[in-house]
Amino acid sequence: MPESLESESRKLLGRLRDTLAAPGDGQARLDRITHHIADSMRSNVCSVYLFRDPDTLELCASCGLRPESVHRTRLRLGEGLVGRVARTGRPINTADAPSQAGFRYMPETGEEVFPSFLGVPIRRVGERLGVLVVQSREAREYSEDEIYGLEVVAMVLAEMAELGAFVGNEAHPLTHRFPAVFRGTGGQEGAAEGQVWLHEPRVVITNPVGDDPAKERARLTEAVAVLRDTVEQMVASAEMGGGEGEAVLEAYRMFANSRSWLRRMEEDIDLGLSAEAAVEKEQSQTRARLESAADPYLRDRLHDLDDLSNRLLRILTGQGKDTGGTMPANPILVARNIGPAELLDYGRSLRGVVLEDGSVGSHAAVVARALAIPLVIHAARIRSEALNGDPILIDGDAGIVHLRPEDSVAAAFRDKIAMQAEAQERYAGLRALPATAQCGTTVRLFMNAGLMADLPSIDSSGAEGVGLFRTELQFLTRPRVPRRSELAGLYARVIENARGKPVVFRTLDIGSDKVLPYMKRLDEPNPAMGWRAIRVGLDKKGVLQMQLQALIRASAGRPLNVMFPFIADQDEFAQGRAMLVEQIGREAQMGRPVPAELRVGAMLETPSLAFAPPAFFRQCDFVSIGGNDLKQFFYAADRENERVRRRYDTLSTPFLDLIGMIVDRCGQAGVPLSFCGEDAGRPVEAAVFAALGLRQLSMRPASIGPVKSLIRRIDLAALRVAIDAARAEGATNLRPAVTAFLAASGAQV
Structure with a gap:
């Protein structure tokens, strides 16, 4: 890099720093900044465009364009060359701006006499702030060194914006102060x-400009050495047992030791940035490159580089968690x-x-x-x-x-919180009462759990037991596979803390959105329909067998309820049940106590299982509808996709017809049936499920009170009549009929 460029860049950054410290309002600072940049770049025009809202850029200051265009000229994201720079995050450099695709002529600016155009994004670690532009009458392209220098200036502008330099009338106005x-x-x-x-x-960089490049380089070198030592200790102490997890940490170590990463930051320091600003500039530019990468592996590495950069910034500034x-x-x-x-x-x-x-x-x-x-x-x-x-x-x-x-x-919000607290107090009075409807039908209400911390809710909520204990949380919160003894001890405490109430343990439900830290992430086009839950357990038998052994030992001669998730085929359930029976036999041979009573069930989460042969239902000791997955597969609507997940109603006639069919099939086989999922905890939906014949619902503890309150105030048989009448009239959605019934019953939710 030419020494003259380094010298001129440091002079310019020094002037920008002085402008930041000088008294005056934000507009005056921006105006002085554009003049400094235009002089340094030997350009006729320098303009700063900042985002007015996420989709609109506004010309906020300019040296060289008509003054009356400032705060009047606006562009949509992607509109014109300025909008393209903002959208793509990449510089545009041209000697003939009007000939470029997407060029937009803005007559109020008078820019038609300036054909040369160089625009670079103003951004801060993934956050788009605006665009910095220089233009000249001379038709020329700017050199690579000039582009690089302007990117350095844009970095300092981003930090100045973070410090609030462009708002208020004080040298360092208070930002982050408005609602x-x-x-x-x-x-x-x-x-x-x-x-x-x-x-x-987030690390706030208060010194974006460095006066002494040698000193800043030394600070950076020292901080990088500390970072590398930290990473080495982390790699050495991690218990990954080889494989993918170890490879990930090795890649992380490789990034930390990258010489090119350090060299680029040193070059930024030579141009006048402080060590902190150089780290953040490199982080911002790398993020922009990787976010647009087509390779998902490269996009995943963005998190590694972000984490390394953030660690380095905390070392340099002393800011962070501690x-x-x-x-x-x-x-x-x-x-x-x-x-x-x-x-x-x-x-x-x-x-x-x-x-x-x-x-x-x-x-x-x-x-x-x-x-x-x-x-x-x-x-x-x-x-x-x-x-x-x-x-x-x-x-x-x-x-x-x-x-x-x-x-x-705040006052209105506190009223809402107070009303919710008052409602919970009313529900507390129902804790010891059954969920018995006006017609005499009783519905058993169970709670979902996944942590030991959940178990105190079993009494305070009025739950009759745990209808679903999610065992995967103990795997997700550890850096390695839990030991069998650890799991057996945990499951035993769960049973003990249930105080004699039944607990249904769902075996490991991983895959899809639940990827273990030490598990190889598969590149599946649709993970929700891919290698997950029972499919993983049957393919990786060692983990499932170990978990089943832990459950058997935890039961210690007490009743044990085990449920296999995501069963889509009768044979999957048969294999899982056979594996459990085999492990019980092995434990008995070793002289260990076995469950006094064993109940084995299946989660019905795929429409295919609703149509399974009668023999499947006879094999099950119980069936639990997994409403969240069943609904997404029934409607082909990914529940992680905000555009579609709310489009379909649980109370639509086709979905309730499916629920009714499952109720009938389980009834014919004499198999207990429950519904587990978010909808079970919504009072209106819960009442409809009960009216259709479901006699057990499992939900989060806080939902038990509201659901019980509604069921006790209505006649489920009469609700079923209203539902059937609406069906007979051809209603495609039963919510209006249910809402009308509740209103007529004086039981609005």
């Missing part, structure tokens, strides 16, 4: 008020995403969780349900806006988050 609303997706119901606790606080901050008394966790083990580390101290990513079936969502705390996912960009300690309201029912809410919003 903000984020509309995401509800991952777990409930409402909570608290204060923000960032899972990984900054000495104290978690507030009522924390609401805010994160991009989070693993189940990390979420469990926080435990029940959390009031709620807000994620930028995630899915309704993710590990985090499963743990949030187990902890009974509200969860909102897909709250885009909240980490950019939230600071530790900010007041925050989370509505898991509507999928809405209020950050720094206005007093009126």
Whole structure:
């Protein structure tokens, strides 16, 4: 890199730093910045476009274009050359801008006399902030060194924007101070008020410009050495047992030791960036390249590079999780995403969780349900806006988050929380009462669980037992396969804490969205329909056999209920049951106690099993409808896809006809049938299932009170008559008829 370029770049960055520190309002700073850049680049024009909203760019400052066009000229994302730079995240460099595809002429700017165009994105670690443009009367392309230098300047502008340099009238105005609303997706119901606790606080770079390149290089070299030592210790201490997990860590170590990664950051430092800014510039540009990669493996490596860069930034700045901050008394966790083990580390101290990513079936969502705390996912960009300690309201029912809410919003929200608390108190009075309808029909209500922390809810909720204990959480929250003795001890404590109430253990349901940390991730086009659950267990018999042995030993002569997930064919259930019987025989031969009573069931989650031969139902001691998967396969609507998952109603006539058919088939075979899933915990849907003949429902503990309350207030036989009447009239959806029945009964939900 030419020494003259390094010198000129450092001079320019020094002027930008002085502009940041100077008094004045944000507009004045931006105006001075465009003049500094135009002079340094020897260009006739320098313009800064910033995002007004996620889809609109606004010309916010310019040296060389007509002043009246500032704050008047706007472009949609992808519109014109500026919009293309913003959309693609790549520079555009041309000597003849009007000849470029997509060029848009904006007469109010007077730019027609400037054919040369160079635009580079202003971005910060995956966050698009705007576009920096230089233009000249001379028809020429800018050199690679000039492009590189302008990217360095754009990096500093991004940091200046983060520091609030372009708003307010103070040298360092307070940003992150206004109310903000984020509309995401509800991952777990409930409402909570608290204060923000960032899972990984974003590093704020207060010194984007470095005065002494040698000193900054030395700081970077020292920090990289610390990072590499940390990675080596992590690799050495990990118990991966070879295979894919070990290969992943080796790739991680390779990235940490990449010489080209370090060299690019050193080049940025030579141009005038501080060590921190150089790390973040490289992180932003690598992220932009990998996000557009067609190879899914390369896109997955983005997370490794992000993690390494973030670790390096924390080493350089001393910022991060362990900054000495104290978690507030009522924390609401805010994160991009989070693993189940990390979420469990926080435990029940959390009031709620807000994620930028995630899915309704993710590990985090499963743990949030187990902890009974509200969860909102897909709250885009909240980490950019939230600071530790900010007041925050989370509505898991509507999928809405209020950050720094206005007093009126907070008051209304507190009223909602108070009403929910009052309702829960009313439900508590029903705890010891059966869910017996006005017609005398009794429905047994069970709870779903997956953690030891769930078990206290078995009494407080009024549950008659655990209808589904998810055993995969113990595998998902560990860095290695749990030992048989560990599992046996855990399952024994679950049985003991149930205090004589039945517990149904579902064997390992992994695959699809539940990928173990030490399990090779398969590149399947549709994982939900791929290698998962019982299919994995029957192919990898060692793990399933070990789990079955642990369950048998945990029973210690007490009754044992085992359920195999995702059975799609009668033979799969027969193989699973035979394996369980074989393990009981082996345990007996070794003189160990065997279950006093054994019940083996199947989860009916695929439409194919509803049409299984009568012999299948006679083989089962019980059947449990897995409503979440059954509904997605019935409608061909992925429950992780927000565009389609809410399109189809549980109370549609075709789906309820399928449920009715399953009820009839199990009744003919004399097999107990239950319904397990989110819909079982929705009072209206639960009442309809009961009216169709289901006599056992399993749901999250907090739903038992509302479901029991509604069932006790209605006549299920009369509801069945209303349902049949609507069917006879050709209704394709039975919700209107059910709603009308409840209103007429005075039992609105």
